[in-house]
Amino acid sequence: MADLMLDLLLVAALVWTAVQSLTTPNLFRGVVLFIVFGLFMALSWVRLNAPDVALAEAAIGAGLTGALLLNGVGHLREKRRDVSI
Amino acid sequence: MKGLVRRSVITLCIALGSLLFWAILELPESRVHLAEQVTPKLAISGVTHPVTAVLLNFRGYDTMLEVAVLFVALVAMLAQRGTRNELHVTAEHRSSIPSHLQVLQWLARVVVPLMILVAGYLLWAGAHRAGGAFQASAVLAAAGVLLKLADMLPVRTTLGPASRSGLLGGLLLFFIVAAAVMPTAPQGSLLQYPHGWAGALILLIEAGLTLSLGLILARMFLLLADDIPSSDGEE
Numbered sequence: 001m002a003d004l005m006l007d008l009l010l011v012a013a014l015v016w017t018a019v020q021s022l023t024t025p026n027l028f029r030g031v032v033l034f035i036v037f038g039l040f041m042a043l044s045w046v047r048l049n050a051p052d053v054a055l056a057e058a059a060i061g062a063g064l065t066g067a068l069l070l071n072g073v074g075h076l077r078e079k080r081r082d083v084s085i
Numbered sequence: 086m087k088g089l090v091r092r093s094v095i096t097l098c099i100a101l102g103s104l105l106f107w108a109i110l111e112l113p114e115s116r117v118h119l120a121e122q123v124t125p126k127l128a129i130s131g132v133t134h135p136v137t138a139v140l141l142n143f144r145g146y147d148t149m150l151e152v153a154v155l156f157v158a159l160v161a162m163l164a165q166r167g168t169r170n171e172l173h174v175t176a177e178h179r180s181s182i183p184s185h186l187q188v189l190q191w192l193a194r195v196v197v198p199l200m201i202l203v204a205g206y207l208l209w210a211g212a213h214r215a216g217g218a219f220q221a222s223a224v225l226a227a228a229g230v231l232l233k234l235a236d237m238l239p240v241r242t243t244l245g246p247a248s249r250s251g252l253l254g255g256l257l258l259f260f261i262v263a264a265a266v267m268p269t270a271p272q273g274s275l276l277q278y279p280h281g282w283a284g285a286l287i288l289l290i291e292a293g294l295t296l297s298l299g300l301i302l303a304r305m306f307l308l309l310a311d312d313i314p315s316s317d318g319e320e
Contacts, residue, residue, distance in 0.1 A: 051215035052136045052217070052220070054215075055207070055215055055216065055220040056219060056220055056223065059220055059223030059224055059227065060223050063223065063227050064223065064226060064302065067227075067230050067234075067306065068306060068309055068310065071310045
């Protein structure tokens with residue numbers, strides 16, 4: 001029962017973070033939600049008995065991709081600031 | 086008009102989603118049972134974790150080609166970048182640390198040694214549980230990225246001999262092992278390790294791969310992150 005509850009919560013969190021990260025108008029918020037989505041995804045892989053995939057997802061999907069996206073947002077912001085000055 | 090487009094897009098997405106959902110439920114039962122083929126041979130693979138056994142023993146050439154693809158991708162990125170950003174030098178010789186980096190630098194000093202330790206553990210653990218070269222190298226690459234973000238990693242625009250051999254070393258080691266085990270293997274098989282040597286050879290290959298893949302991934306990140314011409318010097 002507790003397992004089922006955990007899985008349902010995980011699925012709900014996955015869908016919610018996915019929808020939010022795609023629909024939010026704030027880019028930074030979107031990226032952070034994407035990283036959170038990646039971490040939930042890693043947890044789901046653990047629940048599916050695939051710890052190898054979970055490790056790869058956490059390290060590459062959430063970590064490296066998230067860092068790259070954050071970097072991109074930073075560059076966009078810098079550019080916007082330059083334009084506004 | 087806009088509302089109509091949005092509504093039709095949402096309807097299409099829901100239809101596609103339910104179609105995919107239905108397709109997954111209707112999947113025919115697989116006729117290939119890989120787990121049953123791997124488990125009996127696990128004892129001779131040199132490792133006790135099935136995923137590592139498949140990746141580095143039963144399908145070793147597959148992994149070799151994957152690493153080659155990553156390396157070629159990096160070479161393509163380096164070539165595409167060309168000399169465009171040759172003058173873009175990161176601020177490595179600042180006299181005082183900017184205030185917004187102080188916390189990050191402190192964090193990097195604490196976390197990076199731990200990350201290297203974790204990478205080593207993941208590499209070692211790959212033999213008997215989840216882990217292995219790819220995960221370990223991702224952690225190493227993340228450590229490199231953290232150092233770069235904290236402005237503690239002097240990044241040169243050209244590759245020196247040390248970083249060149251570091252980037253290529255793992256793949257080269259893999260090739261050398263593949264060539265060395267060829268005479269003992271039966272005709273027509275690639276990467277068949279000699280009996281009793283499998284464990285040691287896998288560990289050797291994985292250690293090389295961890296280092297090289299970590300460097301490759303980190304270098305890819307740095308290239309991508311540095312590629313956008315920015316106003317770094319004006320701070």
